[in-house]
Amino acid sequence: MDYIHKDINEYQKNIYHQSEVVSYEGKLIRFETVLLKIKDEYDKSKSIKILDIGGGGGVFAQALLSFFKGYNCDIYVLEITEYDTWKDHTDIRFVKGSAFDVCELFENESFDIIFTNYVFHHLIQKTYKDTINGIEQTLSDISKLLTRNGFLCISECYYFIPVIREKSSFLAYFASTIRTSFLASALRKFGIKSSGVGVCFLSQKKWKTLLKKTDYKLYEEREIPVKSIKIFLREHFFSFVVKI
Numbered sequence: 001m002d003y004i005h006k007d008i009n010e011y012q013k014n015i016y017h018q019s020e021v022v023s024y025e026g027k028l029i030r031f032e033t034v035l036l037k038i039k040d041e042y043d044k045s046k047s048i049k050i051l052d053i054g055g056g057g058g059v060f061a062q063a064l065l066s067f068f069k070g071y072n073c074d075i076y077v078l079e080i081t082e083y084d085t086w087k088d089h090t091d092i093r094f095v096k097g098s099a100f101d102v103c104e105l106f107e108n109e110s111f112d113i114i115f116t117n118y119v120f121h122h123l124i125q126k127t128y129k130d131t132i133n134g135i136e137q138t139l140s141d142i143s144k145l146l147t148r149n150g151f152l153c154i155s156e157c158y159y160f161i162p163v164i165r166e167k168s169s170f171l172a173y174f175a176s177t178i179r180t181s182f183l184a185s186a187l188r189k190f191g192i193k194s195s196g197v198g199v200c201f202l203s204q205k206k207w208k209t210l211l212k213k214t215d216y217k218l219y220e221e222r223e224i225p226v227k228s229i230k231i232f233l234r235e236h237f238f239s240f241v242v243k244i
Helices: 010-030 032-041 059-067 084-088 099-105 128-145 162-176 181-188 204-213
Strands: 047-053 072-079 093-096 111-117 146-160 216-226 233-243
Touching: 010 032, 010 059, 032 059, 032 111, 032 146, 032 216, 047 059, 059 072, 072 099, 099 128, 111 128, 128 146, 128 162, 128 204, 146 204, 204 216, 204 233
Parallel strands: 047 072, 047 111, 072 093, 111 146
Antiparallel strands: 146 233, 216 233
C-alpha cells in the first residue's frame, strides 16, 4: 500500500517515549471495562493474546502485562519505528512494520484484544479519499486477526469547526499536508503536529460509519472534551468495539 511515512529522529523518539510514560495509566483507565471483562471471563490457564498497534517504546504493553499478572498473557507490539527501549522489555514481542501491513505481518496469529492508541489519524496516503479508504481497509484487516468476540480498542481524537463539523476532517488533512514552515508552525498551536506528512481526524459520525461497514459492533463509547483554542474544539473519542 502506498502510504506516507516520515522517519522520526532520536529527539522525537525521546519526546514520544516520555509521552508514553506520562499517559499509560490514563490509557488503562479508558479501557478498564474491556480489560476487567477479559480478566473475569478468562481462566488463568488460558492464554490471552494482545496486539498493541503503534505501541512505541512498549510502555503501555508493559502496563498491560502488569495488569494481567498471574495470567498466561502473550503481548505483541507493532511499531513502524524501532526504539532502543525494546531491548528492555524481554517479555514483549516487538515487530517493526506498518499498520497497513498488519495481516501480512501476523498472518498466522489471532488476538483477543487489539489496541490502537492515536494511530489511525497518522495512516496518511496521497489523497484524502485514499486515506479514508486506507483506514477502512486497515479496520477490515484488523478484524481478520481478532478471535471471535475479540475486542478492538480505539483511542482517537478529532477537531471540528462547529459550522462545518463534518468537513473539518478534510480541512485538517488538507492544511496539514501542505509543506510550509509557516503553516506547520500555525497548526502546531492547535495541537496538529505532522511535519508536512499530514493527519486525518475522523468525526464521530464517520467513525461509526466505517466501523459498521467493517462489521464491528459497538460495545462501549466514551467522549471526553478537551479545552483548546476556540475555533477548533478538540475532543478525545474512545470506542470499544467487538467483532460480530
